[in-house]
Amino acid sequence: MAKSCSSEKNNNNGLKKGPWTPEEDQKLIDYIQKHGHGKWRTLPKNAGLKRCGKSCRLRWANYLRPDIKRGRFSFEEEEIIIQLHTVLGNKWSTIAANLPGRTDNEIKNYWNTHIKKKLLKMGIDPMTHTPRLDVFQLSSILSSTLYNNNNSPQINNNYYPTLFGIGSSSVANNPSQVLSLLASLLSYQSRNNDNILNQQNQLGTISPLLLQNQMHLNPSQAFQPNQPCANNFHVETQNMKSKLEPQIPSTSTPFSHQNTLPNLWHYNGGGYMANQQGFPSLLENNNQILCSEGIMANFNLMNSMLSSSTASSSSPSNLNSSSSTTFVNGTTTTEDERDSYGSNMLMYKYNISNGLNNSGLL
DNA sequence: AAATCTCTCAACCGCCGCTGT
DNA sequence: GACAGCGGCGGTTGAGAGATT
Numbered sequence: 184m185a186k187s188c189s190s191e192k193n194n195n196n197g198l199k200k201g202p203w204t205p206e207e208d209q210k211l212i213d214y215i216q217k218h219g220h221g222k223w224r225t226l227p228k229n230a231g232l233k234r235c236g237k238s239c240r241l242r243w244a245n246y247l248r249p250d251i252k253r254g255r256f257s258f259e260e261e262e263i264i265i266q267l268h269t270v271l272g273n274k275w276s277t278i279a280a281n282l283p284g285r286t287d288n289e290i291k292n293y294w295n296t297h298i299k300k301k302l303l304k305m306g307i308d309p310m311t312h313t314p315r316l317d318v319f320q321l322s323s324i325l326s327s328t329l330y331n332n333n334n335s336p337q338i339n340n341n342y343y344p345t346l347f348g349i350g351s352s353s354v355a356n357n358p359s360q361v362l363s364l365l366a367s368l369l370s371y372q373s374r375n376n377d378n379i380l381n382q383q384n385q386l387g388t389i390s391p392l393l394l395q396n397q398m399h400l401n402p403s404q405a406f407q408p409n410q411p412c413a414n415n416f417h418v419e420t421q422n423m424k425s426k427l428e429p430q431i432p433s434t435s436t437p438f439s440h441q442n443t444l445p446n447l448w449h450y451n452g453g454g455y456m457a458n459q460q461g462f463p464s465l466l467e468n469n470n471q472i473l474c475s476e477g478i479m480a481n482f483n484l485m486n487s488m489l490s491s492s493t494a495s496s497s498s499p500s501n502l503n504s505s506s507s508t509t510f511v512n513g514t515t516t517t518e519d520e521r522d523s524y525g526s527n528m529l530m531y532k533y534n535i536s537n538g539l540n541n542s543g544l545l
Numbered sequence: 546a547a548a549t550c551t552c553t554c555a556a557c558c559g560c561c562g563c564t565g566t
Numbered sequence: 567g568a569c570a571g572c573g574g575c576g577g578t579t580g581a582g583a584g585a586t587t
Binding site: 200201203238241242246292293295296297 | 552553556
């Protein structure tokens with residue numbers, strides 16, 4: 184087994200650690216220019232350096248090598264990193280092999296300090312490259328719940344780990360949250376319908392692998408506690424509530440001893456107001472929710488089912504299953520100007536009809 | 546202006562796989 | 567096959583710079 188620098192140090196006192204001095208750099212450069220590299224174990228002694236071989240190799244590979252590229256990563260480089268990471272994962276050296284002049288260490292650092300945060304901000308899990316809020320599961324389970332038939336999976340304990348699961352990636356903690364999440368999503372859709380923007384689809388400038396068919400919804404339009412209910416939305420949510428409740432198992436669930444859900448609204452004399460606990464945030468810390476086409480198609484399917492049963496005038500108009508193309512407003516980020524995921528590049532064409540047709544449910 | 550916080554990235558650490566003996 | 571040496575890899579750390587309060 185190879186010895187680390189520290190263990191070498193134990194066997195060989197006087198080995199220096201920490202930042203390299205210009206003098207040390209010059210010694211290493213001079214030696215390698217004269218003799219080439221390799222034999223890292225013996226190199227430091229021959230070069231007159233009080234460093235371990237490993238330290239010399241890293242210094243050369245990550246900093247002194249003449250073909251090292253310095254400066255910011257270009258947009259193209261960032262694109263390549265993200266796409267390769269989708270396929271390769273944390274294989275930094277393999278990724279580096281595809282980026283001339285960039286080292287694995289540099290790419291690893293850039294990933295951890297920039298790209299990872301950016302993806303998280305977008306609601307994308309940087310490890311799986313998929314949306315962190317798995318609304319697809321939520322919507323499909325709820326769909327089958329609302330339409331109880333023999334061909335649909337029923338809500339049961341097997342789903343709870345994913346639907347109401349434990350930890351930061353869970354969609355909701357209990358059926359109450361599911362209801363309010365659903366209501367919030369409906370409200371996003373309803374309100375964003377007024378925000379259709381006729382902007383060019385800019386998919387060409389971003390990573391198609393990651394972002395094709397994805398859309399952003401503006402969370403600032405979500406319901407806030409004590410905010411008046413607009414468009415008779417309380418009728419919609421009350422209807423969802425009454426449909427969800429019979430589907431909640433009364434026993435053998437990790438959280439429930441009853442099958443009723445709280446009201447999301449209260450009447451204060453002048454109108455319906457959102458309850459304080461009614462609408463937990465759908466957002467992590469990124470001020471936006473990211474959905475794929477499939478997710479939205481599934482939701483729209485469910486929504487159309489709901490609205491067809493209520494025929495409520497409050498039904499969001501873009502819940503109509505025949506809707507075809509919608510642009511929604513993205514949110515502003517604080518990333519720098521070249522940030523491909525920034526606000527002005529987040530307008531994605533969203534075509535719902537394919538998702539619905541492919542669902543086999545229409 | 547000073548203190549505190551946050552971010553970046555060079556360097557280190559421990560482990561792994563390959564190769565030679 | 568067992569062992570040791572070596573290069574390489576990915577995760578982590580911490581000093582210093584910059585930003586914020």
